[in-house]
Amino acid sequence: MRSENFISPKRFSHIYVERSAENHPKTSEILSKFPESSVVSIDSYKEVFNPSAQNFQAQKRSPKLILAERKDQFLYSGSGIAPDFGYRHFYYNALVLNCLYNCSYCYLQGMYSSANVVVFVNNGDYFRETDERLKLSKPLYLCISYDTDLLALESILGYCKEWIEFARSRPDLIVELRTKSANFKSIASLKPAPNVILAWTLSPESVIKEHEPLTPRLASRLKNVKQALEAGWQVRLCLDPILNVPDWKTIYREFVGDVFREIPGDKLREISLGVFRMNSEYFKNSKKRRSNSYLYYLPMETRSSVKSYPEELEKEMFSVVEKELESFVPKEKIHRLIANETV
Numbered sequence: 243m244r245s246e247n248f249i250s251p252k253r254f255s256h257i258y259v260e261r262s263a264e265n266h267p268k269t270s271e272i273l274s275k276f277p278e279s280s281v282v283s284i285d286s287y288k289e290v291f292n293p294s295a296q297n298f299q300a301q302k303r304s305p306k307l308i309l310a311e312r313k314d315q316f317l318y319s320g321s322g323i324a325p326d327f328g329y330r331h332f333y334y335n336a337l338v339l340n341c342l343y344n345c346s347y348c349y350l351q352g353m354y355s356s357a358n359v360v361v362f363v364n365n366g367d368y369f370r371e372t373d374e375r376l377k378l379s380k381p382l383y384l385c386i387s388y389d390t391d392l393l394a395l396e397s398i399l400g401y402c403k404e405w406i407e408f409a410r411s412r413p414d415l416i417v418e419l420r421t422k423s424a425n426f427k428s429i430a431s432l433k434p435a436p437n438v439i440l441a442w443t444l445s446p447e448s449v450i451k452e453h454e455p456l457t458p459r460l461a462s463r464l465k466n467v468k469q470a471l472e473a474g475w476q477v478r479l480c481l482d483p484i485l486n487v488p489d490w491k492t493i494y495r496e497f498v499g500d501v502f503r504e505i506p507g508d509k510l511r512e513i514s515l516g517v518f519r520m521n522s523e524y525f526k527n528s529k530k531r532r533s534n535s536y537l538y539y540l541p542m543e544t545r546s547s548v549k550s551y552p553e554e555l556e557k558e559m560f561s562v563v564e565k566e567l568e569s570f571v572p573k574e575k576i577h578r579l580i581a582n583e584t585v
């Protein structure tokens with residue numbers, strides 16, 4: 243079922259709760275939204291999440307929720323593995339492991355053995371560590387929605403609101419909130435924060451249908467982008483990953499036209515472009531779990547332990563899409579993300 247915004251109270255048949263997280267107010271808040279779920283106490287999220295002999299795709303059909311307390315690693319250095327947009331101090335965090343969507347090219351299926359969703363309830367510790375890091379590294383660029391889609395989960399977690407308010411009083415912190423959701427309305431009542439970037443990942447509608455099951459349609463995402471721009475938010479568009487689908491040139495050219503029929507290009511903060519790429523270890527695991535997806539059988543090259551399309555094709559994909567974009571957006575706002583710099 244395609245999920246626009248709503249998360250049904252019946253979404254999780256079981257919710258596992260770490261004993262150390264049982265008395266946390268966020269745990270009670272989340273559990274109150276799923277009155278029909280069976281709650282199971284566990285010692286550590288790792289006993290449910292980490293075992294290797296799990297069937298990722300079977301779990302995707304009915305993922306369980308795991309509420310846990312993060313003990314360490316509240317920040318990861320992003321240097322060299324993901325787009326830093328020129329910020330020297332680039333970090334990301336993992337408030338949630340896994341995502342409600344199920345894109346065929348998603349690296350999470352190669353990174354984790356489980357499709358269950360882990361939520362760390364102690365957001366206050368993430369804030370504390372971020373403040374500590376800010377004392378040493380300014381400006382600090384922090385991505386808070388990497389190994390998940392945080393805005394898609396906003397109706398049950400409320401973390402986006404908490405981080406927007408946290409960032410508002412810390413001008414040296416630049417927060418990126420990346421999403422494929424159409425859930426802007428869950429934060430629409432907030433005053434825009436100039437140091438929070440709402441980043442929507444967009445794909446052609448035919449790619450969404452085939453490779454991004456469960457995510458909102460392009461039209462819904464564009465409507466959200468438009469609303470966010472009109473409200474005065476900083477918005478980044480991520481055309482990423484560009485996929486080698488049959489007739490990709492026509493599909494992506496038309497897609498750029500579809501986007502800018504709706505979106506005023508001059509209002510965007512920037513656009514980032516990336517061609518399909520994945521850490522080669524995650525690629526190997528993902529291929530096993532997606533043996534029915536042709537995406538994993540296309541010609542690839544490995545550069546610096548990253549799988550991507552052959553360099554010539556990668557260059558051609560960038561230049562075709564960039565050429566199309568330049569009719570709508572100033573060239574200096576378009577950023578290429580190169581394969582061996584990213585996961």
Ligand code: SF4
Pocket residue numbers: 341342343344345347348349350388389390391422
């Ligand atoms: S939205 Fe992103 S994180 Fe979620 S399944 Fe798709 S690629 Fe993975």
